[in-house]
Amino acid sequence: MQVQSDHDQPLETRLNTQQQELDMLRQHLAVVGSGEKVAQQANEQSRQTIKLLEEQVFKLQQDLAFYKGVLAPASRREGLRIRTFELQATETPRLFRYKILLSRVGKDDKPLQGQLLVSVEGRQGNKAASLELAGLTQGLAEPLEAKEIPFTFKHFQAIPEGGRFAELKLPEGFEPQQIKVRAQVQGEKPLERTFKWIDQE
Incomplete structure (x- = not known):
């Protein structure tokens, strides 16, 4: 039995070693x-922080638009202003984030009502081309249902609402x-x- 035990000793050692490994x-x-x-939690926390900051910026933009409208000189034409078309590149080629900001000048509290028609102009091959924004949003998270974007607001409006960004995707070959x-x-x-298209370099 002692011989058997001595023979099993290396196996036990290997087993112990493998168990430790x-x-x-x-x-x-x-x-x-x-x-x-931890990385997932950090990413989610970053997303929540970005969302919160976007909402805070949106609120500040609303307040600023209100005060600018109320305090604007009487000589300036009152009414609608197309303030910005914000555009951001993403990690996905030809996919972009966008947001439109509208405001008004004047003290009138009656809501402005109307429609926006947005198009991206460029070249497809050797020819000039104009693509409607609605067509560039199909198949994405928040597609536009019609080419006209309705709006109703008193002092300030972001499209999409709440200061968020929506997405658009350019077709292949379109510059x-x-x-x-x-x-x-x-x-x-x-x-x-x-608005000039952003530099993609």
Whole structure:
């Protein structure tokens, strides 16, 4: 029996060694798993922070638009203003985030009502091309249902609402140059503003 025990000793040693290695691997896996959870939590916290900051910026923009409208010189034409068309590149090629900001000048508290028509102008091949924003949002998270975007507001409005960003995707082969935003307010002449496309370098 002693000979058998001596023969089994190396196996027991190997088994103990492998058991220790297995325990170490389990501990390492647990650490990696917890690290991934921490990373996921950090990413989610970052998303929540960005959302909160966007909402705060939106509220400040609302307040600023209100005070600018109330305090604007009487000589300035009152009414709708197309303030900005914000555009941001994403990590996905040809996919962009956008937001439109509208405001008004004047003390009138009666809501402004109207429609926006937004198009991206550029070149498709060797020809000039104009693509409606609604068509560039189809198949994405928040597609526009119609080419006209309705709006109703007193002092300030963001599209989409709440200061968030929506998405648009350019088709292959299309080279954008500018964005044209045309606003039609009931009972007024159309207002139009053009924004240069962002540098994608």
